[in-house]
Amino acid sequence: MAGSQVSLKLLINSETKKVLFAEAGKDCVDFLFNILSLPIATVIRLLREQGMVGSLGNLYESIENLNETYIQPYQKKDALLKPIAPAAAYSVPLLLFDSTVVTEKLFYKCGCCHNFSYSDNQSTGCTNCRRQMTSPMNYVAPPTEQKSASSEGGFVKGVVTYMVMDDLVVTPMSTISSITLLNKFNVKEVGSLQEKLVHIGMNEVYNAYVHISTSIIGFGF
Structure with a gap:
């Protein structure tokens, strides 16, 4: 807070x-x-x-x-x-x-084949082999806009x-x-x-x- x-x-x-x-x-x-x-x-x-x-x-x-x-x-x-x-x-x-702010979002890919599809839910089936997509991929958020020296935040x-x-x-x-x-x-x-x-x-x-x-x-x- x-x-x-x-x-x-x-x-x-x-x-x-x-x-x-x-x-x-x-x-x-x-x-x-x-x-x-x-x-x-x-x-x-x-x-x-x-x-x-x-x-x-x-x-x-x-x-x-x-x-x-x-x-x-x-x-x-x-x-x-x-x-x-x-x-x-x-x-x-x-x-x-x-107290824990979510700053990253996890995505998952198939660990059994080289399919490039991914999902944010481990229960999703791979579009290629149909196995569950359980291998995590870390989402890296884009950098925030450069703030000026007088930036106050808020709205x-x-x-x-x-x-x-x-x-x-x-x-x-x-x-x-x-x-x-x-x-x-x-x-x-x-x-x-x-x-x-x-x-x-x-x-x-x-x-x-x-x-x-x-x-x-x-x-x-």
């Missing part, structure tokens, strides 16, 4: 007790955007570790408990239970993954501040956009506005994951 906490500043109308918007930095926006890249099974696995219950958790457990007898010989449970998240997400604050640039609305609309922050929002919320007295710095830790993140998982499918999940 790249970080254990991110911060954002809330602008609150003290008269109506309503949060108008949040002023957020790169780390917070990277976290919000990269939630979209997480496989649903990854979210469920994280929530189960915190005692999540519900239909999606039951679905996950059903796969775990399913006997290998009922699974196709070329399929593996981990393909559904532990899908590989995008590599970029591993550098984002508050996105938790297994968005850190040279600007971002505005996050309560419906999760995220836009670059500017003086004009701020004034427009104040007019939209009918704020008459600037003196009624208060700033509040809040910190997002793992409890808030798990709550966000719960909200996401219950919103994906509307069948009481």
